[in-house]
Amino acid sequence: MSLPKMKTTEPLTMSDPPTGSWVSRLVWNFRHHPKRELWFAWWVMVIFYQLYGVLFFFVTRVQPPPSPAWDTPTVVRWFDDHDFGILAGFGVVFLVAGMCAPMNALLAYSMRRMSVSRLFAYSYLIIYSLAAVPGMLVMAIAMIVAALRPHRDPELIHWLYDFAFLSFSGTMGVFMIGSLVWMVAILLDKNRVFPKWFGYLSLCNALTEVVVAPAWIFHRGAFAWNGAIAWWINMVVFVLYTGVFIVLLRKMIQREDFRAGPLPALPDKGEAAHSDSVEAVR
Amino acid sequence: MTNLAGSRPQLEEKPTKFVPGQPDMWMFVLFESLLFTGYFSVYLVSRTQNEELYLRSQAALDLRIGVFNTIALLLSSWAIARCVKASREGAYRPALINASLTILFGVVFLVSKVLEWVKEIHMGNTFTSNEFFQHYFFLTSIHCIHVLIGFIVLGVVVYQLWSPVRRSQQLVETCATYWHTVDFLWVLIFALLYVVR
Secondary structure, X not given: OOOXXXXXXXXXXXXXXXXXXXXXXXXXXXXXXXXXXXXXXXXXXXXXXXXXXXXXHHHOOOOOOOOOOOOHHXXXXXXXXXXXXXXXXXXHHHHHHHHHHHHHHHHHHHHHOOOOOHHHHHHXXXXXXXXXXXXXXXXXXXXXXXXXOOOOOHHHHHHHHHHHHHHHHOOOHHHHHHHHHHHHHHHHOOOOOOOHHHHHHHHHHHHHHHOOHHHHOOOXXXXXXXXXXXXXXHHHHHHHHHHHHHHHHHHHHXXXXXXXXXXXXXXXXXXXXXXXXXXXXX | OOOOOOXXXXXXXXXXXXXXXXXXXXXXXXXHHHHHHHHHHHHHHXXXXXXXXXXXXXXXXXXXXXXXXXHHXXXXXXXXXXXXXXXXXOOHHHHHHXXXXXXXXXXXXXXXXXHHHHHHHHOOOXXXXXXXXXXXXXXXXXXXXXXXXXXXXXXHHHHHHHOOOOOOHHHHHHHHHHHHHHHHHHHXXXXXXXXXX
């Protein structure tokens, strides 16, 4: 069954709702569920962020970031201590980096479902497609190059260390614009795809991206790339923001009716149990 | 802050649920308050570690300019409160005048802040001079970004009040809440940077 086109005027009807074991329901969902692509993208997002956290925080250990004030011998020793984690972890990062595509597509889809111009979705898609380069891949390449040959000139290893962390932490302006695009779309939207408070939370997130800019200047203190303001507070806001939009995107998919106009509210639990809606049979 | 006592009878029917403007904007007030609490905490912890440097650097700030900034923003808050009150009463011309006054006081604040930055930089106190001035330039800059966003928000107020076909009271109050937040944050920044010794 193909995905119903948006802006249909007829209500969505379902045939052959699944009964029996969870396997048969899973197969039915896989073959017939009209929102299967949306749910696929949502699950990719959930898995990607979990992988991202594990790989960056526990395998490669590049987060929380080490100090920009370290001297060359300390940096070289850090690479010696983490070389396997860096090589294996960033190897996996390259494998899963493509997961950004359906994830970003879902975010752009949310904007296409709004009453605003398509320009918002296209701008967001382009910004976040490019953002994977400074936000992840450049750092991964620099780190792997430094860890691959531990007997390289220590000054070169230190250079790669600075290059990796500055490319990762110092390029948050790209994400700031992305957050602002989403914010404006949410505040202008009349289809109630997201609550307005999420638009304001996007503004908070965008403003914390501004705060990372001093990381280009300082070697130590609250504004260095590992500082209390430039990294720790930002990370708390980013994790909160990400958690919130994952939940809100889930609700958006549940509410999606593939029509134009405002998204319907979620039915109460009691109503949902007796409903023949798409979500009730999922 | 905006006086709620002058609200229309239909708004008084649900006093327990009523907040000025969109409730969502009050979530923003909460987010921003938490975020700035984080920034202030970092400032205060850093201060305890090098109190002498902070005291010496604070002495280089001109308290009179800080007081002038605060008065300018308090006046702007007073003007936007009067704008909301006038708009509730359907007096849109006075509401527009008060919205314009809010913008004017906001511009006075911004210009005086930029002049203060120039003065400090001429005195050799820059963003990289020491820890105190890192926090000083950071907190005042991030606040000024809020003020700049505030001008867009006040533009929405003027746009709403301008034409009889718009005039959404809820939007006017939502925007006023944002502007009050900008003022509220400045009062805290002023207290921490200029007053607390």
